[in-house]
Amino acid sequence: MPPNRPRTIKDVAAWAQVSTATVSRVINHAGNVRPHTADRVANALEALGYVPNAWARAMATDGSDLVGLIVPDILNPFFAAIYSGLNETAKSRGLAVWMVDSGDNSEQERQMLHMLGGYRARGIAITPAHPAANLRAIERIGVPICLVDRRLAKNLWDMVLIDNVTGSRQVAQIFVAAGHQRIAIIAGPQNSTPGLERLSGFRDALEKEGLSMPPEYIKIGDFRLNSGYALGQELLALDRPPTAIFSCNNLMTMGLLQAIHAHPAHSLGKTVAVVGFDDIPISTLTDPPLTVVSRPMREMGVQAARLIMARMESPAKPLETVVLGPQLIIRGSEKNPGLLRWI
Amino acid sequence: MPPNRPRTIKDVAAWAQVSTATVSRVINHAGNVRPHTADRVANALEALGYVPNAWARAMATDGSDLVGLIVPDILNPFFAAIYSGLNETAKSRGLAVWMVDSGDNSEQERQMLHMLGGYRARGIAITPAHPAANLRAIERIGVPICLVDRRLAKNLWDMVLIDNVTGSRQVAQIFVAAGHQRIAIIAGPQNSTPGLERLSGFRDALEKEGLSMPPEYIKIGDFRLNSGYALGQELLALDRPPTAIFSCNNLMTMGLLQAIHAHPAHSLGKTVAVVGFDDIPISTLTDPPLTVVSRPMREMGVQAARLIMARMESPAKPLETVVLGPQLIIRGSEKNPGLLRWI
DNA sequence: TTGAGGGATGTAAACGCTGACATTGAGGTG
DNA sequence: CACCTCAATGTCAGCGTTTACATCCCTCAA
Structure with missing residues (x-):
């Protein structure tokens, strides 16, 4: 077993037969140490496997x-x-x-x-x-x-x-441009900025285009995979399911895709369009590949x-x-x- | 702006008009402090927003x-x-x-x-x-x-x-059981345990079944997405491409799927089977869903x-x-x- | 009434390091 | 040769805690 007590600057000083101050100077490359002395200290450091105690240093230097x-x-x-x-x-x-x-x-x-x-x-x-x-x-x-x-x-x-609002607005615009009329959102918690802004940005943009989302098309999730899955199922199970869904974060998008995949009558790109907030690793692997709002x-x-x-x-x-x-x-x-x- | 200097136990002691030892006793619930005194200290702690310095404590207690x-x-x-x-x-x-x-x-x-x-x-x-x-x-x-x-x-x-060897052997066995003859591997770096063991375990198991992998079916990657993609392309581009590929970690599997997806003549489950080491979030989303060796x-x-x-x-x-x-x-x-x- | 016992509190050293200051001594100048 | 300078090195306080030990004082029993 290795020595149980970590070496201290005192151990090093004793080994090299100098004072702790000199050791400290060598370690911190503060000048005024004779090369001969510095060598001796360097050897001591090496021989003892000395690693300075970061706390002690922080305490002494107040930072x-x-x-x-x-x-x-x-x-x-x-x-x-x-x-x-x-x-x-x-x-x-x-x-x-x-x-x-x-x-x-x-x-x-x-x-x-x-x-x-x-x-x-x-x-x-x-x-x-x-x-x-x-x-x-x-x-x-x-x-x-x-x-x-x-x-x-x-x-x-x-x-x-x-800029969540701009991101969401862009999503709304391409949905509209693609001819969607029945547009839904799986949003995040409404007590957090991203949850709030993405929903309101999306809704406002749709309204500017003359569209509105009925309450059953607005699902509030918790940004986790399971809620994307569950809320996706709810949307797909509606009598008149949406043709386009905006999923407000990466994990919920994964869940949503899973829900679409699992649903017998639905399939991505065939019956329902999806755009997600945040890029995800599989976005190029789905069919069709996933359109997303990506954050830096x-x-x-x-x-x-x-x-x-x-x-x-x-x-x-x-x-x-x-x-x-x-x-x-x-x-x-x-x-x-x-x-x-x-x- | 808040006070720039974090409070120390001395500040608290001064505020409560006791010694630092007493403050320390209160903080650490070491006994022998009169309730009246303890209250006064507690108030001081609260009033000053005192947060003990973890370094100093570690230094004093040597741990x-x-x-x-x-x-x-x-x-x-x-x-x-x-x-x-x-x-x-x-x-x-x-x-x-x-x-x-x-x-x-x-x-x-x-x-x-x-x-x-x-x-x-x-x-x-x-x-x-x-x-x-x-x-x-x-x-x-x-x-x-x-x-x-x-x-x-x-x-x-x-x-x-x-137990990489067992995991790899199981993959070899289900490939063989599924009737594959042309079986390839995208392995990891051969200077690391997982890279080494998964390749050798897989190869040995195949040999026990009377199968062997030609050199062009053995690709050595670096456990990253890009190498899965590149090596996957190489395998698919062979004159006689494999019908089954074992990909040795999660990221390379993602890359491999991407390569298969991008290849005009190939598709997962139709022309080529895949099993990955490590489960990945999309494993249930691919078609067919992905068989994997999952680690706890x-x-x-x-x-x-x-x-x-x-x-x-x-x-x-x-x-x-x-x-x-x-x-x-x-x-x-x-x-x-x-x-x-x-x- | 007095002294033992013990609970409550204070004092100060120690943890490992840095840095201001003190000390030493070699070399240069007059 | 005395003196000054300055590079090299040592000494020691202090950083914020904990803790062993000392001190104080109150209570209780003899």
Whole structure:
């Protein structure tokens, strides 16, 4: 078994027969160490397998190199992509990113906020679970916070958002252009920004085109696969099922496709058109391939990192909101080949 | 703006007019504090929004509550699932899990190992990038290490593995049972356990059935989507293409499906059968649905947590290896409806 | 009345590191 | 040869906690 106690700077100093200060200087490449001495210390470091204690260093210098990322669902590749952008940018400035999962649940979010606060993270990027209360509490420990993808009632933090309204409007427009009349939506929770904005943006755009959705065509899901499946089934089981469905996030789209697939009388592109919010890996594999509104996910992470680092430098600078545009990727599943059958 | 300096136990002590020791006792529910005093402290904690500094606490108690998880690709849902199991188990014992990405790259793995070592993680679960050298270095800081999903040359650590050989053999057997003669494989890198074992297990099983794969039917990929796509194209473009393909991980299977989809003369289940290692979200959506070998991913995380915590308690206990069985899920894509056409 | 016992609280050292300051000594200048 | 300079190195306080130990004081029994 290896030595149980991690080596300390004192062990190294003793080995090299110098003071701890000299070791510290060598480690941190602070000047004024004779090459001969530096060599001896380097040998000691190597021989003992010394790894500096990051906490102790942070305590002494009053600053960790930790940035937190709190996401509602760590299994959702969408958030993993945000992590990826955030991490890359942070890393280039010597910061490390710790991603944790709130389960989209207020209590767990509070725990995670406290945990990261306790570790004295230098900043926190968060896609908040619904209520705002948690952030007010953690805000007092003085950590820069950046909201990602979701607004909160009070406009108190930097934000990186997606222009959901524009994205949804584009979907409405191509449905209309394809000749659809019976258009439905599987929306997200109405207490979150994306859920709200995608529904209202879609509905408003349809109304501008002179169309309206009857209540039974408006389904409110929870952004998870199962709800896409269940609500998809409900829509398909209607006496007059829609010919086009807008699914408001990746997982629900997967569920919806599954529901269509499982239904004896329906098939994608034949009886029902689908457009999804968020691109998904299988979008090119379905038949017809899936038309989607794609979000620049990595870029959201990059921007969040930028905002956090900027605020670390000037805590008092005015709040900043970055709104990124979604991209409509037309692949075919929005069309309505069965148009004539249904008129 | 909030107070810039996080509150310390001293601030609280001053506010409540007690000593820091008393505050500490209240926080940690160590007894012997008069209710009246405890109340006063509790008020101070609340009023100041105090969040204990986790580093300082770890330094004083010589023990963090941190466990590291190093994965080759944080975007791959497979590893996210491991995280999920690991995190849940660790959390129930008051440990926090920090997942980081090695990019399946030795140098970055080394950095991550050092980072977690620097933060004095109590244990590290890792799916190692290929060479073993890194671990020897970090081993010296005395952290329990548990390998997940991949062996290394030297058997020096606890491990959680999948029985790849059995999984692959089952695939070979159902291909043979379905009457396939021309069977190909898209395998993983041959310097990693899963890549190696899945190929050899598959080949050996076929040979026991009296079949052999010609070299052009054996493609070595890198476990990423693009290589599944490219190698799939190569297989389909052969003069005598295989009627059955075993794809050795989730991402390559996605790529393979894409290649089949894109090929004018081929289609899944009609001209070519596919079985994948690892279940994927779309497996029930393809036509026919995809037959796969599924791994108990969360359970791998749970076991890794168990091994790490056990070794934290008794560092000298004998090495332990847990081998979990994969599960064959037969959905239809292994069949060969085109059998007659090809004979 | 007094001293033992023990609950409540305070004091201070220790954890591993950094950095301001102090000390040492070699080399250069007059 | 005395003095100054400055590079090289050492000393020590402090970062925010916990915890062993010391102290205080109240209660109770003899």
